[in-house]
Amino acid sequence: MRPARALIDLDALRHNYCLARELDGGKALAVVKADAYGHGAVACARALEGEADGFAVACIEEALELRRAGIEAPILLLEGFFEADELALIQAHGLWTAVASWWQLEAIERAALERPLQCWLKLDSGMHRLGFDPRDYAAAFARLSAVPQVDKVVLMTHFARADELDSPRSAEQGAVFAQAAAGLPAESSLCNSPALLGWPQLCSDWVRPGLMLYGATPFDRTQPQAQRLRPVMAAESKIISVRELGAGEPVGYGGRFVTARPTRVGVVAFGYADGYPQQAPDGTPVSIDGRPGRLIGRVSMDMLTVDLTDHPEAGLGSRVQLWGDEVDVAALATHCGTSAYELLCHLKRVPRVYKG
Known part of the structure; x- marks a missing residue:
């Protein structure tokens, strides 16, 4: 699955x-x-x-x-x-x-x-x-x-x-x-x-x-009461492929990102057809096995790519959170030029798993 x-x-x-x-x-x-x-x-x-x-x-x-x-x-x-x-x-x-x-x-x-x-x-x-x-x-x-x-x-x-x-x-x-x-x-x-x-x-x-x-949070800054909120949704997937690239190699559609050093690239099964913003720029925050990471390359319909170079322990099957308790959805939205409202409402094709 x-x-x-x-x-x-x-x-x-x-x-x-x-x-x-x-x-x-x-x-x-x-x-x-x-x-x-x-x-x-x-x-x-x-x-x-x-x-x-x-x-x-x-x-x-x-x-x-x-x-x-x-x-x-x-x-x-x-x-x-x-x-x-x-x-x-x-x-x-x-x-x-x-x-x-x-x-x-x-x-x-x-x-x-x-x-x-x-x-x-x-x-x-x-x-x-x-x-x-x-x-x-x-x-x-x-x-x-x-x-x-x-x-x-x-x-x-x-x-x-x-x-x-x-x-x-x-x-x-x-x-x-x-x-x-x-x-x-x-x-x-x-x-x-x-x-x-x-x-x-x-x-x-x-x-x-x-x-x-x-x-x-609906605000573009820290607000005391909003800080008391607890994220309800965590959108996540896993790494399904790892590529080892040398310096100077393009990644993804249009070759928007070009490696500046030898780079481990992780391919994540999540894309804009699932509700992730296609316009997300290089450097957009993600969480890889609970540690801060970054998006590299243009988001595809079904996949996106992340930089694993500084995550030597990560590989096939590693968990990647796109937003949730490890990646603030409002901060992600600001990074991508959209809103938390739009990000959450655009979730689709992804099964929801309830707890609590």
């Missing part, structure tokens, strides 16, 4: 969720959209169901996958519904839905529902993606609260730059939300992972941890 795999530490996942609850002191929806950021939504939801106040997904398809797997906890549709006929499914499966536009509100008003819904009314506080204009927010709340199809409304917004610890934008968005929501008798939810970690003063009744659940 091909040795590439992703080890998923469910104890670390639970640790990170408990940290989110500790930092906020309120209730937390575990965000498991995009197949739990590549970690497996069903397995992660099952691991958290005994502790989580609920879950959040992007769309109804993701919610129904969890319901079919026996997940009974509340599930919020972060993007709401895309067609009015989804409301029957939302009701049937006891889902919560975001309401971010007038057409969604009007669809609820027209819907013939046997049981009322819980709706999360979204404010556009400055991200300018989804949500009601602040000038319309109180009116939307009053209208949504008045219809018999709704039994509870939660107020929500989303921060655009909470991962930028020096930016005033999050505080500005928080002020916009506070003004728009002033006097509205409802719980609220503002903070995603970076806001929860870096802007705790903005937290309210509900938080929505996503990336932090999986042990990755």
